[in-house]
Amino acid sequence: MPPRGDRGEMDTSDGELIAAFARHLRSERARSVHTVRAYVRDVRGFAGHLADAGGSLSQARLADLRSWLGVLAGSGAARATVARRSAALRTFYAWAHRQGAVESDPALRLVAPKRARTLPPVLAAGDASALMQVAEQAADDEDPMHLRNRAALELLYATGIRVGELVGLDIDDLDRSANVIRVIGKGNKERVVPVGRPAVEAVEDWLGRGRPSVATEQSGPALLLGRRGRRADARQIRAAVHELLSHVPDAPDLGPHGLRHSAATHLVEGGADLRMVQELLGHASLATTQIYTHVSIDRLRRSYAQAHPRA
Numbered sequence: 001m002p003p004r005g006d007r008g009e010m011d012t013s014d015g016e017l018i019a020a021f022a023r024h025l026r027s028e029r030a031r032s033v034h035t036v037r038a039y040v041r042d043v044r045g046f047a048g049h050l051a052d053a054g055g056s057l058s059q060a061r062l063a064d065l066r067s068w069l070g071v072l073a074g075s076g077a078a079r080a081t082v083a084r085r086s087a088a089l090r091t092f093y094a095w096a097h098r099q100g101a102v103e104s105d106p107a108l109r110l111v112a113p114k115r116a117r118t119l120p121p122v123l124a125a126g127d128a129s130a131l132m133q134v135a136e137q138a139a140d141d142e143d144p145m146h147l148r149n150r151a152a153l154e155l156l157y158a159t160g161i162r163v164g165e166l167v168g169l170d171i172d173d174l175d176r177s178a179n180v181i182r183v184i185g186k187g188n189k190e191r192v193v194p195v196g197r198p199a200v201e202a203v204e205d206w207l208g209r210g211r212p213s214v215a216t217e218q219s220g221p222a223l224l225l226g227r228r229g230r231r232a233d234a235r236q237i238r239a240a241v242h243e244l245l246s247h248v249p250d251a252p253d254l255g256p257h258g259l260r261h262s263a264a265t266h267l268v269e270g271g272a273d274l275r276m277v278q279e280l281l282g283h284a285s286l287a288t289t290q291i292y293t294h295v296s297i298d299r300l301r302r303s304y305a306q307a308h309p310r311a
Helices: 012-027 033-052 062-074 079-099 125-141 144-159 163-167 197-214 234-245 256-269 274-281 291-307
Strands: 180-184 190-194
Touching: 012 033, 012 079, 033 062, 033 079, 062 079, 125 144, 125 197, 125 234, 125 256, 144 163, 144 180, 144 197, 144 234, 144 256, 163 234, 163 256, 190 274, 234 256, 256 274
Parallel strands: none
Antiparallel strands: 180 190
């Protein structure tokens, strides 16, 4: 059951302020739909917590923010969840203060719990190769969606791009002569990512044999399409990854983000420069990319423990 604060009724002025905040995130900060939804939900939850005590967002103090986060932590919320809600409040109040909606920013001294640095599950290189073979074999039946799925998996693993970035690709974003793609990432930041020849060939196969059979006037320039001709969405690709990976014996059940982690880990294990991997993935901070060095060390440690007679 959610904390009582998540169910409170906020006043009209709070609702208007949150709506303006959402518009700011979408238009000025170019945040993704997922991020806007999460931040708005978090601020609404805090507004409900305040409303239960007869308060409002414009009257909140640091003690109120800490109280709400304490309620969340006490209800069993994960540290990552509490950290994200802290970030939402800091972003909201920094914006509200600039707008003059609050006299002072109560979140300036708000300290969030540190996120646990968990190691993401990844595929072994052999399992990744097996997955691509499964996708290639499935595409032999001429079903256009199987051709699309093969192209999607090859692109995800070859480039490490996010699934949202993948489904946002247009045909012209792929330069097949230079083997690179133009990707629009978080914050509308553009980057150019190299693509391996197998992925390019899978895309060419999809464009030649699959896409024409499902394309309609509504397809526009979208690279990947659904069966009805509209731009493919992340859910369709996620389902395809899970389904195809289920045919790889003993492989962990990963989604598109698992392929992103796998691509980055295999690059680091292969000796790629960490700065290059950062640029490839579109990370704003090198610290985010450094987790892949930990993944590689952890796998090395496990292999050592299994193989060395005096481990």
